[in-house]
Amino acid sequence: MSMTVFGYIRLEDDDEAEEDRLHDLLVAHAATEGLALADVYVDRHTPVARIVRPGLTELLARLQHTEGSGVLVATADHLSTHPPVREAIEVEIGNAGGTVLVVEASDVSSSGPRT
Secondary structure, three states: OOOOOEEEEEEEOHHHHHHHHHHHHHHHHHHOOOOOEEEEEEOOOOOOOOOOOOOHEEEEEEHHHHOOOOOEEOOHHHHHHHHHHHHHHHHHHHHHHOOOEOOOOOHHOOOOOOO
């Protein structure tokens, strides 16, 4: 049985093209790795130091009800570029019963625009 994962994207603005690109990247990576991508949560206009976020809060609630699940992010920076905040979010994900999965850096840089 494949692992259930939830995608997470944090954007500091509302760049729809970037959101679409990242969504496609998460979908493709999950398919390649045999992961069951249940949903993708997005937080827009989110400063790097903010821990409480609407999309992340919903995701954490889903994790508590989905045993053996994970959070798939394009890069760890989608949690936060601020290390203490990133670590706090990783702890919250772990406390909710999930693990963090990061798409390989080479996959992120090699993904082109959607066609």
